[in-house]
Amino acid sequence: MQEELKRLKKMAVQIRRDMIEATAHGQGGGIHIGPALSAADIAAALYFKIMEVDPKEPYWPKRDRFILSKGHAYAVLYAALAEKGFFPREELLTMRAINSRLQGHPSYKKAPGVDMTSGSLGNGLGCGLGIALAMKKQGTAHRKVYVMLGDGECQEGMVWEAALAAPHFGADNLAVIIDHNHYQSCGVLDEILPLYPLEDKWKAFGWHVMEMNGHDMSDIVSKLTVAKEFSGRPVCVIAHTVKGKGISFMEHNNAWHNGRCREEQYAEAMKELDAQEAAIDAGRL
Amino acid sequence: MRTFEMEKKTTRDAFGEAVLELAREDPTVIGIGADTTSNLGMKKMAAEMPDRVYNVGIAEQNMMGMAAGLAASGYRVFGGSFAPFIAMRSLEQFRTFIAYPHLNVVMAGGMGGLSAANEGVTHQCPEDISIMRSIAGNVVAYPADTAATKAVIRALGSHEGPAYVRLGKFAFRKVFDENYKFEIGKAQVLKDGKDVAILACGAVIYRALQAADVLREEGIEAMVLDCSCIKPLDEEAVLAAAEKTGCIVTVEDSTIMGALGGAAAEVLGEHRPTPMKRVGIQDCFTESGDLDGLMDKYGLSVNDIAEAAKAVIARK
Numbered sequence: 001m002q003e004e005l006k007r008l009k010k011m012a013v014q015i016r017r018d019m020i021e022a023t024a025h026g027q028g029g030g031i032h033i034g035p036a037l038s039a040a041d042i043a044a045a046l047y048f049k050i051m052e053v054d055p056k057e058p059y060w061p062k063r064d065r066f067i068l069s070k071g072h073a074y075a076v077l078y079a080a081l082a083e084k085g086f087f088p089r090e091e092l093l094t095m096r097a098i099n100s101r102l103q104g105h106p107s108y109k110k111a112p113g114v115d116m117t118s119g120s121l122g123n124g125l126g127c128g129l130g131i132a133l134a135m136k137k138q139g140t141a142h143r144k145v146y147v148m149l150g151d152g153e154c155q156e157g158m159v160w161e162a163a164l165a166a167p168h169f170g171a172d173n174l175a176v177i178i179d180h181n182h183y184q185s186c187g188v189l190d191e192i193l194p195l196y197p198l199e200d201k202w203k204a205f206g207w208h209v210m211e212m213n214g215h216d217m218s219d220i221v222s223k224l225t226v227a228k229e230f231s232g233r234p235v236c237v238i239a240h241t242v243k244g245k246g247i248s249f250m251e252h253n254n255a256w257h258n259g260r261c262r263e264e265q266y267a268e269a270m271k272e273l274d275a276q277e278a279a280i281d282a283g284r285l
Numbered sequence: 286m287r288t289f290e291m292e293k294k295t296t297r298d299a300f301g302e303a304v305l306e307l308a309r310e311d312p313t314v315i316g317i318g319a320d321t322t323s324n325l326g327m328k329k330m331a332a333e334m335p336d337r338v339y340n341v342g343i344a345e346q347n348m349m350g351m352a353a354g355l356a357a358s359g360y361r362v363f364g365g366s367f368a369p370f371i372a373m374r375s376l377e378q379f380r381t382f383i384a385y386p387h388l389n390v391v392m393a394g395g396m397g398g399l400s401a402a403n404e405g406v407t408h409q410c411p412e413d414i415s416i417m418r419s420i421a422g423n424v425v426a427y428p429a430d431t432a433a434t435k436a437v438i439r440a441l442g443s444h445e446g447p448a449y450v451r452l453g454k455f456a457f458r459k460v461f462d463e464n465y466k467f468e469i470g471k472a473q474v475l476k477d478g479k480d481v482a483i484l485a486c487g488a489v490i491y492r493a494l495q496a497a498d499v500l501r502e503e504g505i506e507a508m509v510l511d512c513s514c515i516k517p518l519d520e521e522a523v524l525a526a527a528e529k530t531g532c533i534v535t536v537e538d539s540t541i542m543g544a545l546g547g548a549a550a551e552v553l554g555e556h557r558p559t560p561m562k563r564v565g566i567q568d569c570f571t572e573s574g575d576l577d578g579l580m581d582k583y584g585l586s587v588n589d590i591a592e593a594a595k596a597v598i599a600r601k
Contacts, residue, residue: 107386129350133355138359158350
């Protein structure tokens with residue numbers, strides 16, 4: 001297990017490297033790096049431990065599904081898919097640029113591995129519910145649909161339409177992961193429109209709710225494993241995260257909601273990621 | 286002037302019946318509604334195959350999302366609600382999650398056009414066709430009666446991609462029978478004529494035919510073209526009608542901006558500038574009332590159509 005956690009932590013570092021590379025050298029302009037970094041550890045766990053997908057057959061009907069409802073974190077999805085082998089890592093530099101399969105926000109049927117169009121906030125859970133019900137009909141309900149919502153995204157009304165519907169339709173093969181990084185585009189979530197008590201709200205809507213440290217790989221794997229196996233009710237995992245996690249000057253700094261790295265920032269970020277990898281290898285992280 | 290009988294059933298009933306017929310043949314057909322499955326004639330389907338009809342509650346946006354998810358998993362989804370809640374409230378979900386990935390979802394707008402009648406402006410939707418026509422790759426149809434509705438749904442049952450179908454609240458006049466053929470992208474000549482061409486769709490087709498009768502009494506031979514498939518519009522048929530008659534009138538209980546009239550004007554303007562007039566709802570909100578009364582009051586009387594025809598003939 002320790003070796004496995006090490007492998008997953010290193011994968012999260014690699015996903016962050018890929019994203020920083022695109023943020024500095026991508027052809028598509030600015031990248032929403034902050035909200036992608038907060039989701040990197042969870043994405044590593046999903047694609048390299050929890051979910052069963054096949055890069056050779058991206059539309060394999062029996063796969064698990066992932067919908068990045070907070071589609072502005074596209075960079076983390078694209079990086080995870082590239083590392084998984086859905087397309088070459090070099091292609092990541094084309095994200096958001098003209099003629100790329102990696103659209104400005106994820107687009108179903110365009111980039112292999114993207115299970116649903118997303119990015120217009122509030123919509124992913126309803127789409128995920130539809131897929132979950134289809135899986136039940138098709139006898140693949142042992143698979144799961146994982147939908148990642150942003151915390152700010154939970155201000156959207158449609159989230160709650162779907163949250164109300166999922167338990168009613170018995171979609172216990174649906175799991176929500178909320179990337180609770182406490183920021184939204186304009187600033188601090190608690191100042192703009194607070195969500196508390198978030199856990200109680202999901203509970204009241206009939207979901208099985210868990211909380212986890214979204215940057216502690218052991219906790220992530222443990223909670224997502226429970227989510228994967230859980231039946232009877234849909235599951236909501238509130239992941240406590242840090243916007244910009246992993247790059248010191250981006251952490252808790254909403255200026256990096258969307259940005260572009262200058263060369264010195266790129267070098268500094270890569271240095272930090274190298275140090276993290278060394279620490280993981282040495283068993284210190 | 287010929288008269289047309291009022292049907293006993295609504296096009297919404299016909300929609301549900303047609304979806305059920307498809308569902309019996311095609312196991313991938315799913316019905317979905319936002320507290321509208323009964324309103325859309327799906328009651329029988331829900332009783333016969335309860336696991337294939339979802340009533341998602343009064344939550345149109347979530348209905349679109351669920352429809353997208355089901356369609357992305359291989360199902361062919363037929364759903365709907367009242368037209369303003371499909372073409373407006375949940376438009377973005379339809380556009381981004383259904384039309385953008387080009388999924389097999391047919392959404393019906395019951396109470397489209399003026400047909401919500403006494404419900405008033407909140408439930409009427411003369412804008413639906415203009416709005417839904419602007420969505421890339423989306424088929425838009427407005428059948429005239431129950432027979433036409435069944436033909437439209439049958440055609441969409443094997444169509445790849447999204448579609449919007451405008452339905453009525455109350456019964457329409459019977460214009461067609463079970464021999465009615467509907468082909469996506471095709472118009473059909475209901476009556477030939479050389480002096481003017483009247484292009485019509487949906488619930489006003491019977492009025493276009495009546496106007497042609499009135500004109501004939503005055504020695505004017507009007508062609509009447511059934512343009513119930515508004516998108517893709519049968520450009521060839523529209524241009525041929527313009528070529529033959531030299532002037533065009535469009536008729537619909539839609540806004541004159543961007544619906545059938547707009548679509549015809551686009552084609553004619555680009556390929557064959559032709560005197561034309563759009564008979565439809567002007568730049569105004571309407572009001573509650575009975576459907577016939579509203580049509581008469583808002584410029585869609587048989588006389589309005591005949592007068593429009595004479596006006597364009599004079600401009601030839």
